[in-house]
Amino acid sequence: MNTEAIKDLLYKIADDQLILGHRNSEWTGFGPLLEEDIAFSSMAQDKVGQSWQFYKILNELGESEPDTLAFMRNAEQFHNCQLTELPNGEYDFSLIRHFLFDTAELIRFNMLSESSYEPIALLSKKIKGEVKYHTMHANIWIKQLGSATEESISRLQKSLDYAMPYALGIFEASKFEATLKQDGVFEGEVVLKTTWLAQVAGILEQTELTMPSIDQVQPLVGGRYGNHTDHLQPLLDEMSEVFQVDPSADW
Amino acid sequence: MSLKSLDPRVGRLHISEQEDNDKTQKGALDQFETYEAFVQVKEGKSLDHVGSVHAPNEEMAFLFAKEQYTRRGMYCNTLCIVKTENIMMSEFSDNKISVYDSVTVNPTGIITEEFEIFHMFKRGKHHRFIGTVNALNFEDAMANSKVFYPSEKPVYNVWVVNAKHMLTSDDDDRDIWDTLKEKQYREAIDYKGQDIIKAYKEKIAPD
Amino acid sequence: MYGGGNVFESMKATALADEDPIKLAEFEARIDRGEKIEPKDWMPQLYRKQLIRMIEQHAHSEIIGALPEGTWITRAPGFKRKMALMAKVQDEVGHGQLLYSAAETLGKSREQMLDDLVSGKSKYSNIFNYPAFTWADSCFISWLVDAGAIVNQVANSKGSYGPYCRALERICAEEAFHLKYGHHCVIHLATGTKIQQEMMQEAVTRWWPPMMHFFGPSDKISVHSEILMKWKVKMASNDECRQQFLDMYVPKIWELGLKLPDDSLRKNTETGQWEFTEPDWEEFKRVINGDGPCNEERLAVRRIAEERGRWVRKALLAPDAKYVAPLA
Numbered sequence: 001m002n003t004e005a006i007k008d009l010l011y012k013i014a015d016d017q018l019i020l021g022h023r024n025s026e027w028t029g030f031g032p033l034l035e036e037d038i039a040f041s042s043m044a045q046d047k048v049g050q051s052w053q054f055y056k057i058l059n060e061l062g063e064s065e066p067d068t069l070a071f072m073r074n075a076e077q078f079h080n081c082q083l084t085e086l087p088n089g090e091y092d093f094s095l096i097r098h099f100l101f102d103t104a105e106l107i108r109f110n111m112l113s114e115s116s117y118e119p120i121a122l123l124s125k126k127i128k129g130e131v132k133y134h135t136m137h138a139n140i141w142i143k144q145l146g147s148a149t150e151e152s153i154s155r156l157q158k159s160l161d162y163a164m165p166y167a168l169g170i171f172e173a174s175k176f177e178a179t180l181k182q183d184g185v186f187e188g189e190v191v192l193k194t195t196w197l198a199q200v201a202g203i204l205e206q207t208e209l210t211m212p213s214i215d216q217v218q219p220l221v222g223g224r225y226g227n228h229t230d231h232l233q234p235l236l237d238e239m240s241e242v243f244q245v246d247p248s249a250d251w
Numbered sequence: 252m253s254l255k256s257l258d259p260r261v262g263r264l265h266i267s268e269q270e271d272n273d274k275t276q277k278g279a280l281d282q283f284e285t286y287e288a289f290v291q292v293k294e295g296k297s298l299d300h301v302g303s304v305h306a307p308n309e310e311m312a313f314l315f316a317k318e319q320y321t322r323r324g325m326y327c328n329t330l331c332i333v334k335t336e337n338i339m340m341s342e343f344s345d346n347k348i349s350v351y352d353s354v355t356v357n358p359t360g361i362i363t364e365e366f367e368i369f370h371m372f373k374r375g376k377h378h379r380f381i382g383t384v385n386a387l388n389f390e391d392a393m394a395n396s397k398v399f400y401p402s403e404k405p406v407y408n409v410w411v412v413n414a415k416h417m418l419t420s421d422d423d424d425r426d427i428w429d430t431l432k433e434k435q436y437r438e439a440i441d442y443k444g445q446d447i448i449k450a451y452k453e454k455i456a457p458d
Numbered sequence: 459m460y461g462g463g464n465v466f467e468s469m470k471a472t473a474l475a476d477e478d479p480i481k482l483a484e485f486e487a488r489i490d491r492g493e494k495i496e497p498k499d500w501m502p503q504l505y506r507k508q509l510i511r512m513i514e515q516h517a518h519s520e521i522i523g524a525l526p527e528g529t530w531i532t533r534a535p536g537f538k539r540k541m542a543l544m545a546k547v548q549d550e551v552g553h554g555q556l557l558y559s560a561a562e563t564l565g566k567s568r569e570q571m572l573d574d575l576v577s578g579k580s581k582y583s584n585i586f587n588y589p590a591f592t593w594a595d596s597c598f599i600s601w602l603v604d605a606g607a608i609v610n611q612v613a614n615s616k617g618s619y620g621p622y623c624r625a626l627e628r629i630c631a632e633e634a635f636h637l638k639y640g641h642h643c644v645i646h647l648a649t650g651t652k653i654q655q656e657m658m659q660e661a662v663t664r665w666w667p668p669m670m671h672f673f674g675p676s677d678k679i680s681v682h683s684e685i686l687m688k689w690k691v692k693m694a695s696n697d698e699c700r701q702q703f704l705d706m707y708v709p710k711i712w713e714l715g716l717k718l719p720d721d722s723l724r725k726n727t728e729t730g731q732w733e734f735t736e737p738d739w740e741e742f743k744r745v746i747n748g749d750g751p752c753n754e755e756r757l758a759v760r761r762i763a764e765e766r767g768r769w770v771r772k773a774l775l776a777p778d779a780k781y782v783a784p785l786a
Contacts, residue, residue, distance in 0.1 A: 022532065025531055025532065025544050026260045026263070026531070026532060028524070028528060028531060028544065028547050028548055028551065029521075029524040029525055029528045029547060029550075029551060029759075029763070030260070030264070030759070030763040031551075031763070031767065032763075032766070032767025032768075032770040032771060033282070033283075033305070033767065033770070033771060034305075034521075034551060034554060034555045034558070035304050035305060035306065035315035035318075035319060035555060036315065037548075037551050038315070038318050038319050038322075038548060038551055038552050038555065039314055039315060039317075039318040039319075041544060041547070041548040041551070042318045042322050042548065044544060045541060045544050045545060045548070046430075048537070048540060048541055048544070049434070049436075049541060052537045052541070066537055067536045067537055070537065071535070071536065087263065088263075090766060091766070091767065091770055126429065126430060126433075127430060128426065128429075129426030129427045129428065129429035129430065130427065130429070130430050132424070132426060132427055133317065133427040136314065136424075136427075137314050140310045140311065140314060144307075144308075144310070144311070144773075144774060145770070145773055145774070148773035148774060149769075149772065149773045151769050151772075151773065152769060152770070152773035155769065238259055238532050238533060239532060239533065240535075241533045242530075242533050242534065242535040242593045243535035243536060245535075245653060246651055246653055246654070249650055249651045249653075249654055250646055250650060251535040251536050251539055251643075251646055251647075251650075251654075256529075256755055256759075257529050257589050257590060257591060258525070258528060258529035259532060259533075260528070260529075260531070260532060261529075261755070261759055264759070264762060266758055266759070266762050277569045277572070277573055277764075277768075278569075279567070279569065279781060280569070280775060280779050280780075280781055281569045281572075281768075281771055281775075282567070282568040282569050282572070282771075283771070283774070283775065283779065284776075284779050284780065284781070284782065285781075285782050285783065285784050287784070287785060287786075300786065301628075302556060302559060302624075302625075302628070302784075302786075303559050303784035303785070303786075304555075305568065307774035307775060307776060307779070308774075308776065311774070319552055319555060323631075323632060334782075335782045335783075335784060335785055336780060336782045338785060340498070340785065342498075343496055343498055343499060345488055345493055346488070346491065346493065374493050374494040374495075374496055374620055375493075375494030375620045375623045375624065376624070377624060377786070378786065407496075408496070410785075436538065436541045436542050436545060437542075437545045437635055438635055439634040439635040439637075439638040441635070441638075442635070442638035442639050442641070442642040443642075444638075444641055444642045444645040444646075447645050447646070447649055448645060448649070448713060448714070450649075451645075451648075451649040451714070451715070452713065455715060
């Protein structure tokens with residue numbers, strides 16, 4: 001078992017979930033409808049909770065404690081894709097991001113449920129159901145808003161066009177693609193992306209939205225190896241503001 | 252000039268004075284229609300009314316009810332929703348008198364529709380699902396229910412819903428509740444502080 | 459979170475003489491028996507109006523109450539606190555939803571209630587007009603403001619209106635973790651490092667005066683109050699609630715080594731009553747009528763959230779939609 005390869009995989013998953021969960025939690029109390037506010041907050045908690053579980057596996061593999069990993073690293077040490085760190089914008093962007101990211105997550109966890117590395121397989125099987133609800137939610141919202149009014153359609157389209165290059169960054173190749181595949185740990189980002197493209201297109205076909213031509217979109221990568229936008233460091237500074245008052249304290 | 256706040260999230264909303272002066276009134280139904288939600292916690296347990304949600308349609312109502320009414324607790328087996336206007340309600344009775352005492356007709360025996368029956372056994376408590384009857388209409392459903400679901404305790408109110416209006420979660424989707432029991436951070440038992448207080452008192456106690 | 463029981467404007471006692479005496483007698487007999495009133499029952503106008511106002515203000519308090527603690531959601535230290543605070547603030551929004559539904563059964567739409575909130579017409583619990591300067595402030599709120607709310611809620615849960623009782627049952631069950639979480643946070647700060655202790659003490663000093671305002675001014679028994687108590691709308695006097703709160707929580711605050719900024723605060727061992735410096739009720743009136751540190755911000759945030767979400771709601775609204783009040 002190649003520990004470095006597995007850690008690489010775990011870090012990117014955990015960091016994605018932490019950063020996106022953190023972003024989504026910013027909507028609590030500000031949502032467009034009370035019931036939706038509640039639903040979105042649950043999904044944010046799920047993400048942060050899942051990242052916690054992945055950091056625990058990393059800790060067992062010799063990395064630091066989850067709190068330290070989450071609250072003490074700087075931007076260049078994070079492995080989340082840039083899509084997750086972008087500011088929330090308005091609800092159209094947040095929904096599009098939720099749709100694009102969560103569709104990939106569910107496929108990823110379905111794939112990882114078959115992983116030869118047992119801790120990941122067990123955790124993936126456990127949380128699949130949660131992520132299934134997330135994709136149900138996203139699909140229903142995109143289908144409904146994507147066919148509703150001129151305003152809702154044009155807002156979603158703009159957000160979709162803006163988000164797509166970043167979304168492709170989810171599938172940035174790992175240094176360990178070959179090893180992970182060979183060892184049966186993870187089939188890889190190429191398979192994931194192919195499945196994802198088909199599913200995203202399938203949902204968008206049921207709306208008035210147009211799927212961007214993927215071959216004409218330049219993926220925005222770099223997040224997996226510490227190259228981030230200007231948004232990440234301020235996010236981390238804010239997230240760790242109280243924790244870093246005294247990292248050794250018991251809060 | 253934008254609103255300064257201690258909350259960094261509020262700062263990021265970039266609330267400008269100008270925008271905040273737009274005090275347009277909302278149209279009616281800005282908060283959508285109403286749906287009633289019912290939950291069965293575990294196989295074999297009762298299906299109970301839990302509350303209502305506002306939603307634009309059934310799909311959304313289901314998404315909302317799932318989080319508003321089943322995000323806590325250990326288990327959830329089934330979630331049902333019904334558009335509120337599809338619930339037919341009997342009169343209310345009180346003081347140990349059952350509403351069924353005022354039902355004087357017999358079942359017609361004409362079977363055209365299936366109706367789901369819910370009983371309120373105590374004022375102040377939620378309605379509970381009792382069973383299904385085959386009947387012609389609301390009055391006939393009440394008459395059937397009186398015969399087929401007799402109750403020792405008085406029933407103070409009855410809801411009757413045509414089965415076709417009752418939307419139930421898919422068995423295949425039960426896995427969305429798999430991790431409920433793991434969410435200890437939402438439970439009081441996860442926050443034990445007495446030991447810390449005790450240790451603190453011992454530490455600061457004068458020798 | 460906020461427990462209601464206070465109505466911040468005085469109501470004109472609608473002439474009960476106008477109400478049908480037979481129906482009124484049946485209604486009162488039902489309440490005396492301990493049976494709950496349900497939405498389709500006959501009820502006096504005063505009962506209906508008072509309940510709408512009370513439940514509505516309780517709902518607004520939950521929604522607005524989410525904002526001071528929400529200030530610290532993105533900055534909660536450590537996973538445990540992060541998850542818990544997210545869940546707690548979410549619960550507050552959830553409680554608002556439950557309470558609006560209960561109020562709707564009495565005949566006022568949720569749109570109308572939300573409009574009245576953001577226009578400033580309807581009131582909400584005053585304590586949320588104060589700023590949460592530090593993490594310790596959010597911990598104070600989570601523990602002691604919630605504790606105050608629970609005192610009110612437990613009292614009101616024995617009230618006479620069915621839908622409100624059902625909502626409160628669910629709310630009380632969810633609140634159990636809020637109180638424990640808040641206390642847990644304060645314990646950690648108060649017994650922690652020097653910086654943590656100082657942060658907590660400053661927060662306590664800051665928040666104690668608004669906390670003493672929380673239950674409202676002393677209410678002399680008026681004819682008005684008497685009827686509302688008879689109808690089990692008002693379940694306990696402001697003074698009773700305040701005493702209960704002080705009795706339960708001042709010892710817990712003191713045992714953590716925290717000091718309260720009131721030298722007169724003590725329990726009179728003969729009367730069993732807590733004595734304290736009379737709070738500044740002029741300040742209370744000022745703040746509740748709009749002149750507090752955060753009133754403007756709280757309402758502006760709600761207004762903007764509504765406005766920016768409008769395109770979403772408009773897009774989803776079906777042309778043939780019909781309004782129906784929640785049934786229960």
